[in-house]
Each structure stands twice: as structure tokens, then as C-alpha cells.
Amino acid sequence: DTAVSQTPKYLVTQMGNDKSIKCEQNLGHDTMYWYKQDSKKFLKIMFSYNNKELIINETVPNRFSPKSPDKAHLNLHINSLELGDSAVYFCASSHMGTGELFFGEGSRLTVL
Amino acid sequence: AQSVSQHNHHVILSEAASLELGCNYSYGGTVNLFWYVQYPGQHLQLLLKYFSGDPLVKGIKGFEAEFIKSKFSFNLRKPSVQWSDTAEYFCAVNAPGGYNKLIFGAGTRLAVHP
Numbered sequence: 001d002t003a004v005s006q007t008p009k010y011l012v013t014q015m016g017n018d019k020s021i022k023c024e025q026n027l028g029h030d031t032m033y034w035y036k037q038d039s040k041k042f043l044k045i046m047f048s049y050n051n052k053e054l055i056i057n058e059t060v061p062n063r064f065s066p067k068s069p070d071k072a073h074l075n076l077h078i079n080s081l082e083l084g085d086s087a088v089y090f091c092a093s094s095h096m097g098t099g100e101l102f103f104g105e106g107s108r109l110t111v112l
Numbered sequence: 113a114q115s116v117s118q119h120n121h122h123v124i125l126s127e128a129a130s131l132e133l134g135c136n137y138s139y140g141g142t143v144n145l146f147w148y149v150q151y152p153g154q155h156l157q158l159l160l161k162y163f164s165g166d167p168l169v170k171g172i173k174g175f176e177a178e179f180i181k182s183k184f185s186f187n188l189r190k191p192s193v194q195w196s197d198t199a200e201y202f203c204a205v206n207a208p209g210g211y212n213k214l215i216f217g218a219g220t221r222l223a224v225h226p
Binding site for chain 1: 144156157202211214216
């Protein structure tokens with residue numbers, strides 16, 4: 001059983017389109033995250049939710065909107081995609097306060 | 113603000129060579145420290161972590177790391193690397209008890225040649 005699963009794994013789309021990435025965890029964790037990994041492999045946190053409440057919101061364009069329908073799911077919707085949004089987006093989960101994050105396999109977004 | 117520096121961006125070794133990857137962090141308080149590994153085309157996996165106690169931490173696959181508080185360092189070591197250790201290695205830090213905001217270093221790409 002995959003602990004943190006993301007769909008889709010690959011996404012190729014045109015500039016200006018809107019797309020979503022979904023994430024689900026079956027670890028019973030109460031906190032979920034979105035990280036962006038750029039072409040140089042640098043990982044930067046974007047958002048975090050704890051029990052469906054937004055707790056971390058880094059400096060991210062408001063074209064990015066996360067949604068957490070329940071504590072096992074965290075989705076990421078991106079409006080008006082730009083070339084610079086091309087990256088691998090990783091979902092992760094953890095128990096609040098433990099420090100250890102469990103990552104999904106990533107969703108590679110390519111904007112043409 | 114917390115930050116993490118990994119000095120070696122790209123390391124090339126032959127099998128059986130010893131490995132040490134540098135990691136320094138910038139944060140004035142107590143921290144949790146982590147090393148994650150990302151094998152080609154895969155997700156990040158935890159290698160080892162330090163929360164408190166013995167500053168020498170042993171992880172999976174023969175890796176270990178030493179926390180030196182006075183140097184704000186958490187270097188990763190392995191006495192003898194294998195070809196299968198070829199991967200990207202990330203050092204990370206967060207403040208305990210907080211929102212688990214894990215701050216990553218830029219990563220070190222390790223290539224091990226047979």
C-alpha cells in the first residue's frame with residue numbers, strides 16, 4: 001500500500017491552462033504539505049495543512065490554491081499556468097510536532 | 113530565519129571510497145536535523161534523523177551523521193560507498209514542536225562509479 005500517493009505523476013499542459021494535483025495519505029497523519037522541486041533539485045515548501053486548517057503559506061503566487069477536504073487529502077490547484085511553474089511537486093505528510101515527513105513520488109508538471 | 117547550506121553540490125566517488133557530505137544550518141534555537149535521499153526518478157526517503165541525545169546518529173544502509181552543535185553542522189558519512197548509493201542527498205532542519213516546516217539544503221548529487 002502506497003503511504004502517500006499523488007496523481008497524476010506526469011502533467012504536460014499549455015501556458016494559461018488550469019490544472020490540479022491530488023494527494024492522499026493513509027498513514028493517519030494530521031499534517032500535509034506541498035513542496036516544489038525546481039530544475040536544480042531545490043526543494044521549497046509551499047503550503048501545509050493541519051487537520052484541514054492552513055498553517056503554512058509561503059510566498060507563493062495566489063494562482064496556487066491548496067484545498068484539504070479532510071486530513072487525509074490535500075489537493076493543489078494552479079490557475080493560469082506559467083512556464084516557471086514547471087517543476088516536480090511533492091506532497092508529504094507527518095504527525096504534527098514529530099519532524100519527520102513522508103513524501104509522495106512527486107508530480108512532474110511541464111508547462112509548454 | 114532558518115537556512116541550510118550543503119557545501120558539496122556534486123561529488124563523484126569510486127566504489128568503496130569513503131563519503132562525507134557537509135551540512136551546516138543557521139538557527140539559534142534547538143533543532144531537529146534530517147538527511148533525506150532521492151534516488152533517480154524516485155521520491156525522498158528518510159536516511160536518518162537527529163532530535164536529541166547521542167549526537168552520532170546511525171541510519172539506514174550504513175549511513176551515519178554527527179551533530180556538532182558548536183559548529184552548527186550535521187555531516188553525513190559512509191565508510192564505503194556502493195554504486196547503488198548514487199542519488200541526491202538533502203540535509204534538512206526544522207524547529208521542534210512547531211509546524212514541521214522542514215527547510216532543505218540545495219542538495220548534493222553523489223555519483224558512484226563501479
